[in-house]
Amino acid sequence: MKTRITELLGIECPIIQGGMAWVAENHLAAAVSDAGGLGLIGGANAPAEVIRDYIRKVKKVTDKPFGVNIMLMSPHADDVAKVVVEEGVGVVTTGAGNPEKYMDMWKAAGIKVIPVVASVALAKRMERYGADAVVAEGTESGGHIGEATTMTLVPQVADAVSIPVIAAGGIGDGRGIAAAFMLGAEAVQMGTRFLVAKECTVHPNYKERVIKAKDIDSAVTGRSHGHPVRCLRNQMTREYVKLENEGKSFEELEYLTLGMLRKAVQEGDVNNGTVMAGQIAGMVAKEQTCKEMIDEMVAQAEELLKIR
Numbered sequence: 001m002k003t004r005i006t007e008l009l010g011i012e013c014p015i016i017q018g019g020m021a022w023v024a025e026n027h028l029a030a031a032v033s034d035a036g037g038l039g040l041i042g043g044a045n046a047p048a049e050v051i052r053d054y055i056r057k058v059k060k061v062t063d064k065p066f067g068v069n070i071m072l073m074s075p076h077a078d079d080v081a082k083v084v085v086e087e088g089v090g091v092v093t094t095g096a097g098n099p100e101k102y103m104d105m106w107k108a109a110g111i112k113v114i115p116v117v118a119s120v121a122l123a124k125r126m127e128r129y130g131a132d133a134v135v136a137e138g139t140e141s142g143g144h145i146g147e148a149t150t151m152t153l154v155p156q157v158a159d160a161v162s163i164p165v166i167a168a169g170g171i172g173d174g175r176g177i178a179a180a181f182m183l184g185a186e187a188v189q190m191g192t193r194f195l196v197a198k199e200c201t202v203h204p205n206y207k208e209r210v211i212k213a214k215d216i217d218s219a220v221t222g223r224s225h226g227h228p229v230r231c232l233r234n235q236m237t238r239e240y241v242k243l244e245n246e247g248k249s250f251e252e253l254e255y256l257t258l259g260m261l262r263k264a265v266q267e268g269d270v271n272n273g274t275v276m277a278g279q280i281a282g283m284v285a286k287e288q289t290c291k292e293m294i295d296e297m298v299a300q301a302e303e304l305l306k307i308r
Contacts, residue, residue, distance in 0.1 A: 019069020072097025118146025174300020
């Protein structure tokens with residue numbers, strides 16, 4: 001499955017692992033890259049030196065390409081933006097903001113820049129500012145989401161820009177990859193499927209919650225304040241939605257979720273913590289190695305694309 005994305009990034013398979021906060025650290029990123037995809041370290045709100053340490057740990061165990069996802073709302077974003085240059089990272093993806101102020105620095109360092117976008121307008125703007133590709137992420141994704149679905153967003157973005165488009169949101173197997181290609185994408189980004197990778201270091205309770213999830217188990221909080229987040233239903237989401245319906249302020253609601261993602265990921269509290277996962281959680285049925293996942297999905301996608 002060779003595309004402009006595999007050529008651009010020097011990877012074997014057009015599969016990129018999502019830069020999930022508290023999840024996408026050095027073990028998972030290295031395993032995905034070794035399996036032929038592009039592993040990502042999730043910057044989230046981590047200090048720059050933590051990200052530097054992750055980068056160096058990945059380099060110790062693989063010589064394959066990998067990248068760093070930088071959450072631009074992070075108070076450490078400026079420092080992390082410099083660290084990826086200092087450490088010679090080849091690929092940066094960005095989310096939760098506009099990366100324009102870093103573009104010149106990254107491009108001068110030879111970094112491939114791939115912003116995550118939720119609209120055609122932002123995709124076109126990123127192309128004008130020198131992005132090498134964009135991730136068109138639909139509302140089916142876990143975590144912070146936009147409004148457009150993957151099915152509608154990807155073809156519109158693909159029609160609007162000349163740079164390669166990576167589809168994200170609601171993709172969990174080879175059927176999803178094949179569908180994304182038919183919509184005009186040249187690669188996919190996946191997060192939820194990799195949550196249950198054997199190399200992923202999230203708490204076993206988190207993995208079990210994803211594996212046991214049904215098709216109707218995801219919920220979106222924060223729509224009324226313009227900061228929607230998709231996660232799996234639990235006591236926390238029920239309390240959040242209740243307070244949201246009562247008209248509580250954004251600040252009050254944010255306080256409710258403070259530290260709750262870490263609580264779920266690291267401590268395994270999947271009742272009161274934030275269990276971020278996409279709508280494909282109901283399709284995820286087993287724990288596998290990253291190589292097993294990628295090989296299985298690529299084989300299925302190639303077979304489907306061959307017979308169409």
